[in-house]
Amino acid sequence: MKPTKDLSERTLGWLLLSPVAVLLAIVVLYPVGQLIYSSFFTIRLTEPWLGTPFVGLENYARAWDDERFWGALQNTVLFIVVTVPGSLAVGLGLALLANMPFKRKWPVRLALLLPWALPLVFAGLIFRWFFDYKLGFFNDILMKIGIAPQAWLTDPVLAKIAICFTIIWKSSSFMALVLLAGLQAIPKSLYEAAEVDGASKWLQFKEITIPMLMPAIFVALIFRTITAIQTFDIPYAMTGGGPGDSTETLAMYIHKNTLDFLDFGYGSALATIMFVVSIIATSGYLRYTQRSAGRD
Amino acid sequence: MNFAALKTKTVVWFAALIVVVNGFFPALWILFTSLKTENELLQFPITYIPRDPTLVNYYQAFTEKPLHLFLLNSVIVAGSSTIITVIVSALAAYALTRLRMPRRNLIMGLLMAVAMFPLISLIVPLFQVMRELGLLNTYLSLILPYTVLSLPVCTLVMASFFQDISPDLEAAAMVDGCTRVQALFKIVLPLAAPGVFTAAILAFVNAWDEFLLALTFLSRETMRTLSVGITLYQGEFAFPWPLISAALIVAIVPVCILIAIFQERVVGGLTAGGVKG
Numbered sequence: 001m002k003p004t005k006d007l008s009e010r011t012l013g014w015l016l017l018s019p020v021a022v023l024l025a026i027v028v029l030y031p032v033g034q035l036i037y038s039s040f041f042t043i044r045l046t047e048p049w050l051g052t053p054f055v056g057l058e059n060y061a062r063a064w065d066d067e068r069f070w071g072a073l074q075n076t077v078l079f080i081v082v083t084v085p086g087s088l089a090v091g092l093g094l095a096l097l098a099n100m101p102f103k104r105k106w107p108v109r110l111a112l113l114l115p116w117a118l119p120l121v122f123a124g125l126i127f128r129w130f131f132d133y134k135l136g137f138f139n140d141i142l143m144k145i146g147i148a149p150q151a152w153l154t155d156p157v158l159a160k161i162a163i164c165f166t167i168i169w170k171s172s173s174f175m176a177l178v179l180l181a182g183l184q185a186i187p188k189s190l191y192e193a194a195e196v197d198g199a200s201k202w203l204q205f206k207e208i209t210i211p212m213l214m215p216a217i218f219v220a221l222i223f224r225t226i227t228a229i230q231t232f233d234i235p236y237a238m239t240g241g242g243p244g245d246s247t248e249t250l251a252m253y254i255h256k257n258t259l260d261f262l263d264f265g266y267g268s269a270l271a272t273i274m275f276v277v278s279i280i281a282t283s284g285y286l287r288y289t290q291r292s293a294g295r296d
Numbered sequence: 297m298n299f300a301a302l303k304t305k306t307v308v309w310f311a312a313l314i315v316v317v318n319g320f321f322p323a324l325w326i327l328f329t330s331l332k333t334e335n336e337l338l339q340f341p342i343t344y345i346p347r348d349p350t351l352v353n354y355y356q357a358f359t360e361k362p363l364h365l366f367l368l369n370s371v372i373v374a375g376s377s378t379i380i381t382v383i384v385s386a387l388a389a390y391a392l393t394r395l396r397m398p399r400r401n402l403i404m405g406l407l408m409a410v411a412m413f414p415l416i417s418l419i420v421p422l423f424q425v426m427r428e429l430g431l432l433n434t435y436l437s438l439i440l441p442y443t444v445l446s447l448p449v450c451t452l453v454m455a456s457f458f459q460d461i462s463p464d465l466e467a468a469a470m471v472d473g474c475t476r477v478q479a480l481f482k483i484v485l486p487l488a489a490p491g492v493f494t495a496a497i498l499a500f501v502n503a504w505d506e507f508l509l510a511l512t513f514l515s516r517e518t519m520r521t522l523s524v525g526i527t528l529y530q531g532e533f534a535f536p537w538p539l540i541s542a543a544l545i546v547a548i549v550p551v552c553i554l555i556a557i558f559q560e561r562v563v564g565g566l567t568a569g570g571v572k573g
Contacts, residue, residue, distance in 0.1 A: 009395045012476060016391035017403070019384045020447060024410050027444040031421035032413070038421065094318065097311035106559065108312055111319025113555050113562060118322070119505035119523045122544055126322045129537060137325070140342050173319065174566065181567035230416040233507045237527065251416045251508075258420045259512060271417040278414045 035275065038268035045262035052265075059269035069270065071245055072253040079164060079235075079249065080228040086168040087224060088217065091175025098176060099183045112180070115173040124237025127166040128153065131238070153239055156246035163235050163247055170234065171227070175220050182216030183209070226281050229274065250274055323548070330354065330541035337538055353542035357529075363543055365518050366525030370547075373435050373510075373521055374503035377442035381450050381499040382492060384443065389454035390480050394463070404455075408448045415441060419512055426513055437513040438521070442506060446499035453498065453565045457491025458484060494565035497558055504551055522547040 039059055043052050063069045098108045115123070130137045131152035139149035152162045186209065194204045232251040235241060241248035241256075248256075254274065258267035329337065331349040357363050388407070392400055415422075422441065423432075431437040465487070466479045474482065485492060507523045514520055520528065526547055529540045555562050 009476075010397065013391040013395040013397045016387040016395075020388045020407065020451075023384065023440070023444055023447070024407075026425075027422070027441050028410050028413055028418065031418045031425055034421035034424060035418065038424075094315055097315050100308045100311045102308060102312055108315050109559050109563060110556055111316045113559055114319045114323055114552070116566070117501055117505070117551050117555050118548060119507060121507040121523050121527065122548065123322070125527070125540065125544070126326060129535070130322075130325075134340065135337065135342055135537070137342070143341070169318075177563055178567050181563070226412060226414070230414045232416060236507075254416070255419065255508070255512070258423065264420060264424070267420045271420050274414065275417040278412075278417065282409050282412050 032275070035268050036272055038264055039272045041265050043264035043268075045264065055265070059266050060273075062266060063269055063273065068245055068248070069250075069253060072248045072250045075160070075247060076229065076231060076250040078160065079167065079231050080225060082164045083167040083171065084221060084224050084228055086164065087172040087175050088221060090168055090172035091220070092179055092217075094172060094176035095179035095183055098180050112173045112176050115170055116177065118170070120170060120233035121237045123166060123170045124234040127162070127169070127234075128238040131162045154243050156243055159239050159243065159247050163238055166234050166238065167228075167231065171224060175224065178220045179213060179216055182213045186212045222281065222284060226278060229278055229281065323552075326541040326544050329538055330545050332538050334536070334538060353538040354546070357539055357542040357546065360539065361525065361528055361543075362518060363525065363546060366520055366522045367546065369435070369514075369519060369525075370504055370522040373438045373442065374500050376435065377439045377446070377503045378496050378499040380439065381443045381446045382496050385447055385450035385495060386454055386480075386485065386492065388447075389451045389458055390484065392451070393455045393458040394466070394480075394484070404451075407451060412448060415445060416508060419508065422509075423512060431513075433514055433516045433519050435519075438503075438506075438509055441509055442499075442503040445506065446495075446502045449502075449565070450495035450499055453495045454488065454491045457488040457494075461487050490561060493558070494561045497554060497562055498565050500554070501551055501562075 040054060040056060041052050042050060042055050042058075044050055094112065098112060102108060129135065131139075133139060133149060133151055133154075136152070138152065142149055150158055152158045190208050190212075191204055194208060199207070230251050231249045232255070235247045235249055236252060239247045241252050250270065251274070254267055254270045257263050257270060261267075328344065328346055330353050331346040331351070332343070333348060333350055333352070336343060336347060391397060392404055397403065418441075426432050426437045461484055465483050466476075469479045469483050470476065505523060506521075510521045510524045514524070517528070526540065526543050529536060529543060
């Protein structure tokens with residue numbers, strides 16, 4: 001009897017998984033194939049008389065010589081390098097603050113949930129205004145403490161700082177929630193034992209909190225990196241990529257090439273490059289979860 | 297009260313204050329601005345608390361652009377994708393946790409990996425697929441990708457809830473003549489209701505917040521969702537901030553109420569992936 005039962009269970013299992021498979025095939029797998037395929041062709045909707053000739057690696061060669069692509073890549077890398085550690089640091093700070101023994105937990109919890117639930121593009125809009133030259137909150141504070149107001153969004157360097165600040169504000173609260181759950185999972189007895197041994201708070205933090213928190217930190221970092229590669233909404237809402245192209249990210253440049261310039265072949269090549277980078281980041285996550293699954 | 301206790305209390309209060317101000321300040325700022333008149337906004341130096349609170353911006357936000365349609369579109373898109381996500385990921389989570397499937401971890405890992413591919417790099421081919429299928433400017437063009445967007449986290453959340461339900465209950469139901477699928481719907485799902493609910497909220501918020509695909513696939517103004525619709529209030533050079541603030545408040549209040557009521561569940565769901573790993 002047993003083998004037949006196993007078989008039917010297995011069949012049922014595949015049956016239950018089939019909707020997921022169908023959805024992934026339509027939304028991810030087929031488009032990925034189409035993406036890579038299109039990247040070898042010239043597909044310009046603005047010049048239909050060109051047809052769609054096969055051009056091999058020409059689109060990739062064009063990216064190699066495209067300064068605007070390198071600029072966008074550089075900005076994306078900059079945003080990753082600054083905001084991933086930045087939001088980890090701020091998120092860890094928030095998590096440690098939120099882990100204090102409050103009588104009422106909801107105001108703090110809600111304060112961490114609000115930035116997470118706020119759409120990225122809305123965060124961009126609101127902070128665009130915080131950084132406004134005349135009506136903004138930051139310049140108002142600067143003037144109150146006697147510093148000249150800054151042209152936050154029209155200076156290439158300041159605009160990058162403003163965008164990084166906003167991304168860190170927006171993403172650190174999710175970081176904090178994940179880390180807070182990690183903090184709360186650390187057994188209190190470890191700290192009590194350290195206290196008995198006379199370990200200082202800093203030593204406890206360094207020797208107990210950080211090592212115990214490593215899994216949560218790792219997962220949070222991977223998720224943050226994967227989303228940072230795709231940075232679009234916040235710079236789009238704050239500067240539109242300006243001044244000039246100084247805050248344009250790879251995602252914004254891909255969007256511009258396809259939806260504004262209608263150059264699907266070139267856009268596909270750029271998207272393929274981004275796709276490969278993301279796979280590398282995702283496989284890091286996958287290897288990590290596989291390892292910890294084996295540990296259970 | 298001795299000095300040490302007072303010190304602890306001050307530190308705790310200060311910690312709470314920092315976290316709360318950090319989280320609430322932007323929302324309060326737009327709430328206050330939405331109650332200001334255009335005149336007060338342009339005053340220099342800027343004011344914080346509105347001197348002459350007015351609701352006229354809310355009225356204008358609805359008359360200047362079809363805000364009620366943006367709201368309706370968002371509800372339809374987020375609502376339908378939430379329902380589909382929950383059903384599809386419940387089935388998948390059940391198969392992966394309750395049935396003896398070969399290579400479960402690998403399947404789970406693949407699901408996560410495939411679904412974590414950046415949708416942004418897929419906008420080009422997805423745009424082509426949607427155009428070929430004639431789905432541009434239809435709700436379905438967003439519902440399908442949004443469902444995939446939330447699949448991994450919802451499957452993970454539900455799997456962790458399914459794992460806690462005793463298999464004996466199902467076995468008993470099956471002895472009484474239930475089929476496996478009936479057992480899933482009559483025993484497991486009701487018992488895992490909190491997990492189903494958590495997954496639903498996460499899927500809803502994900503869909504409610506998405507911007508890039510909504511910007512790309514729904515270009516007709518009456519089809520816009522909230523996240524895109526609100527960016528339409530700005531002119532080439534003019535930023536009617538009080539109006540935008542009022543529209544923003546309308547857009548975020550539904551989600552705020554949702555997460556305020558169910559905050560513990562949401563936090564549990566969000567961190568399920570992080571802590572388990």
